[in-house]
Amino acid sequence: MAEYRAGKAGINAEAQARIHSKYNNDIAVEALEWVKLVTGENIPTAGDADSLYEVLKDGTLLCKLVNKFQDGIVKKINQSTMAFKCMENINAFLEAAVKLGVPAQETFQTIDLWEKQNLYSVVICLQSLGRKASNYGLPAFGPKEAEKNVRDFSEEQLKAGQNVISLQYGTNKGQQSGISFGNRRQM
Template sequence: MAEYRAGKAGINAEAQARINSKYSDDIAAETLQWIKLLTGEPADTSGNVDNLYNVLRDGTLLCKLVNAIQEGSVKKINQSTMAFKCMENINAFLEAAKKLGVPPQETFQTIDLWERQNLYSVVICLQSLGRKAGNYGKPSIGPKEADKNVRQFTEEQLNAGQHVISLQYGTNKGQQTGISFGGRRQM
């Protein structure tokens, strides 16, 4: 776990400080309150880093969360506190979140949570899952998902675009009319 790791130094410490500076207690608290609304846990919904880490680190609450959104998303939740079992829970949550519609760029690596390296990305993933929960009839958090704006064009409308000359091909209008190669430029 993170307690046995040497501290980061130099450019790595600067990068870690930048990652840690993005974390927001308010957004984390909102996320934990949403998790409590769906699962009934945790008792403490304060958004400080230590609380978020302690509540989520074994992955059991994460698995309960995706099961609350869609029953049977995670078949087996490991109750053991052994490292590889906890990381299996986190991996199972991540796979279920992707199936529920969370984009891969909004997920996190297992190690980000387990070794407390990037809790900001954990909150981002949970916020994204919170937006997707509305699609399954559950309460959602964060900004509303965009509605589809499908447009239908007729064949005639599609063909009309083929007869328009794009300005990327150049134009004979404007200041450069009448200038030919080798000619003098009048001032």
């Protein structure tokens, strides 16, 4: 686990500090309360990184969570505390989350949770899964998902837009601040 590893140094330490600075306790509390509500498990909902890690590290709760979305999406939940069995649980959760509609860029790597390297991405993944919850009849969590806003333009409107000269091409209206460009400086 993470406590057996040597500490990072130099630029790696700076990068890790930047990752840890993104972590937000309030959002983590909301995520844990949502997980508690959906799964019905009695878990502590303190939002600090250590508490989040202790609750989620073996992956069993994460597997139970996605099984509430779709029964049997994770077929076997390992109850063992062996490292590879726990990482299998986390990986099974991640695969199920992608099947449930979580974009791949909003998931995390197994090592991010198992070795406490990036708990911020774990919370982001839970938020993304929480946005999909309403599609499965469960209470939603996280920022509301954007809806499609399709716009249909007629041919006349599209042709009218071709006649507009963009300000990127320049204009002679307004302030003439560059009028003396190229002249010698008057002393």
